Amino acid sequence: MTATGARPPRWAEWMLRALLKPRDRETVTGDLLEEYREVILPARGRARALRWYLAQMLLLVGSVAFGVAIGAGLGVWILVDTAVAPLAEDTPLAVGSMFAGLLVLFAVPGFTARRRGGRARDSMQAGAIAGALAMALFCLLGIVRVNVFLDVIRDRSDWEGLIADFAGSGFGSLRAYANYVYMKDLILMPMIWASAGAASGALGGLLAAIERRPDPPHRMVAR
């Protein structure tokens, strides 16, 4: 039985198309659509078929697209959050949870790299690329945030340190000094998160290897 006309949710297809290289958009989504309609949906039902589709998406999307998606998502979220509640404090717990979540997320490209047949080094590299790109984009959108919302966020309590440093910095304007500080982050943070991402990626690769570990080999007898 085939599920003629059935298709994965539009948002999932849209997301996959956005993350694929232009040359693969038609062909890969077409292959997945065929498999989804003819095999997966009739055999597994809608909920498990969606889970299958999302799993394929994770395997298809490279570490570059993964990092860009995470960085863009996080950056846009911070922009929206600032627009809605510009003076709301970032508690240490919230910031810590975000970074812990990122560390877990950067294990995903390492896991998928190993599942695709890659080696431990590929897992580390995938995590490092995702970490560096995500943080670069996040910091870039952080600079946008500073420039758009400076007049409001300068009154945040977590900006007190930056304002105090500005007084003794020799910079003529707070905007220029804030841009200087955030530009330094734009250089430093991707480097730090490349290392963190590499560690997470290695862990993800290790998990994939453990999951796939074959039975212990029998001892062979040469004749």
Place this chain on the structure above:
Amino acid sequence: MADALGSFEQAVLLAVLRLRGDAYGRGILKEVQARLERDVAAGAVHATLDRLERKELLSSRLGSGTPGRDGRARRYYTLSVAGVRALNEAREAMTSLWRGFSWPIKARG
């Protein structure tokens, strides 16, 4: 000699060889699943095809779509000369590794 092929890469290249003119993503997936006798992720096959094409072991061309895929184009793959050579080298290496053993090997302990 080129980089040694992984076993999954060999499975994908051999599927392309078997399917000849009909080697497109989903067809290759089904062939690999049938030969390996296990479920294989479509994403893993596509990623491998992409990698093999970058290594110039495969080449591809676009074909027309079907109603089952809403008319979306298919990408058909063909083995390159380098791909055939890599498969032959992989087979040779495997044969050399197994030389001296009779098959099936016996388990001890």
